[in-house]
Amino acid sequence: MTEPRQDGPAPIPEGAPGGIPPYPGPAGGPPHPGPAGGPPPVVRLPQRLSPKVLLIDPVRMLPSLLLPLVGVLFVGGFSARSYGYAAAGVVAAVVFSVIRWVTFTYEIVGDRLETKRSLVSRSVRTIPLERIRGVDVSTPPMHRLLGLTVLKIDTGASGDTEEAKLAGVTLEEAERLKAVLLRRAAVPETHVTGAVPPSGPTERPIIDVPRRWLLYGPLSGAYLLTPFAFAGGAVGLAFQWGDELGVSQDAAWTAGQWLWERPYLLLAVAVLLVLAMPFTGGLMYAIFNWNFRLKRRDGYLVAERGLINRRSVSLESQRVRGYEIVDGLAERWAGVARVWAIVTGLGDSETRGQLLPDVPREVAFQVTRDAIGPYHAELRPHPPVARNRRLFRAVFPWLLLALVGAAGVWVAGTMLWWILLVLALLLAGVGVPLGLDRYASLGHGYDGVRVAVRSGSLRRAQAVVERRAVVGWRMRQTWFQRRAGVLTLIAGVGAGKGGYSAIDVSEAQAVEFPAEVTPEWLAPFLERAEP
Structure with missing residues (x-):
């Protein structure tokens, strides 16, 4: 008697090539024998993080324990009992780390990832593989020394936080998990082309950012305030924890008053901090974007960067709906720009969605054209009244302040009012080219496939999204816009x-542009009834 015929491809058995690799039997022994002498069934055991993570977790907990330990030592007078309490706190941290490691497991069961924690109450989190939007693999310094990585899984359902985090797996395990979690990306390409994908991962480099381009880092302004942040943190630490650090709050306050009474020293400190801005900003920028690489791997865009903490972010190409090119005023003068991807369901897009650091503009457009798709249309200008609105907002506030300064000069005539008057007039003069540049930056366009909008001056951003990503239109008009006859048109995008x-x-553009991009939506409202 023949077996009934089964239509379609035969299911891949667990443990077969191309499926999920099987886990060994208990205690690493052979799998249990199958019934009736058949092949043994696959026995999956939950996996734990690497035991090496026990060397990292206590060290990571030390900053939170530092102040209580210092307080115990100061209160106890550095006695044997105080040292005993401090040692007990360190031992408790180690024991807590061991318990967390023992009670946390993860495993891939069929088409889902399960993480379990049973420290106080049992918690099971199940993540279907089809919901995974991307995998972020990073190697902080201590993990790198021990050959470990941190693997974060993003499903787009938890805002700016990752859905699951495996903070201590080996490099080999991270690569295996990454291949399994992202294996569905190549399936649609198989259905389209009919070709069988290769068994191993395929990579195609898109760009390796040269290290000399890291010199553009200070132009972005992302880390320019680092010296002031360090100075503010030091001052706050001196006032809040001065007693514990051996410096009384009264001494810190007296030092601050002494510096305030000597404005030339205060000015010198401010000048030094300003001069340090480009150096510290460039240093921090280089640390975060060292050896930036963008490549395509098995249906994903993979961006790798970082010197101290090496990070690899995978973005599913099918969920990329466009890109955003950003450049500040200084970057625009130097002809460089940064690029972010517009991805559906991506949490923390400002960090995880970065495709390029500061690179020459022509390189940015070339990379976006190769990695995502080209945009073939000129941006359409906005009406002249938009220019008048930008000039008014860039000049009028400073002219008003200059009027106040002129009144102060006429009444009091002191040097302070003269400084206010001159400064306000200078800022009003600077506002004229700034307003003109803000108007020149306005624009929108459509090339039949992608929609583009642009705005901003100090931070100019041009977003290019696919037409299929537009899910709606919204018109917003303030009282001042109604008086000027203009409005803001917002393209709703599910990414x-x-x-x-x-x-x-x-108002004409606000009607014509949506009708051009999505005519089928507006057709029922534009039809005229026949008489």
């Missing part, structure tokens, strides 16, 4: 920020 605005378009 990235959720919406991208064309600011101060005319």
Whole structure:
């Protein structure tokens, strides 16, 4: 008697090539024998993080224990009992880390990932593999010394936090998990082309950012305030924990008063901090973007960067709906720009969605054209009233302040009022080219496939999204915009920020542009009934 015929491809048995690799039997022994002498069934055992993580967790907990331990030592007078209490606190941290390691397990069961924790109450988290948007693999310094990595899984369902985190797996295990968790990306390509994908991972480099381009880092302004942050943190530490650090709060306050009474020294400190801004900003920028690489791997865009903490972020190409090119005023003068991907369901897109650091603009457009897709259209200008609105907002506040300064000069005539008057007039003069540049940056366009909007001056951003990503239109008009006859047209997008605005378009443009991009939506409202 023949067996009934089964249509479609035969299911891949667990443990077969191309499936999920089987786990060994208990205690690493052979799998249990199968019934009736058949092949033994696969026995999956939950996996734990690497035991080496027990050398990392207590050290990571020390900063939170430092102040209580210092307080115990100061209160106890550095006695044997105080040292005993401090040692007990360190031992408790180690024991807590061991318990956390023992009670946390993870495993891949069929088409889902399960993480279990049973420290106080049993908690099981199940993540279907089809919901996974990306995998973030990073290697902090201590993990790198021990050959470990931190693997974060993003499903786009938990905001700016990852859905699951494995903070201590080996490099080999991270690569195996990454291949399994992201293996569905190559399936659609197989259905389209009909070709069988290769068994191993395929990579195609897109760009390796040269290290000399890291010199553009200070132009981004991302880390320019680092010296002031360090100075503010030191001052706050001196006032809040001065007693514990051996410096009384009264001494810190007296030092501050002494410096305030000597303005030339205060000015010298401020000048030094300002001069340190480009150096510290460039250093921090280089640390975070060292050896930036963008490549395509098995249907994913993979961005790798970092010197101290090496990070690898995978973005599923099918969920990339566009890109955003950003450049500040200084970057625009130097001809460089940064790029972020617009991805559906991506948490923490400002960090995880970065495709390029500061690179020449032509390189940025070339990379986005190769990695995501080109945009073939000129941006359409906005009406002249939009220019008047930007000039008014860039100049009028400073002219008003100059009027106040002129009144002060006429009444009091002191040097302070003269400084206020001159400074306000200078800022009003600077506002004219700034307002003109803000108007020149406005624009929107459509090339038949992708929609583009642009705005901003000090931080100019041009978003390019696919037409299929547009899920709706919204028009917003303030009282001042109604008086000027313009409005803001927002393209609702199910990715990235959720919406991208064309600011101060005319009322005709606000009607014609959505009708051009999505004519099928507006056709029922534009039809005229026959008489």
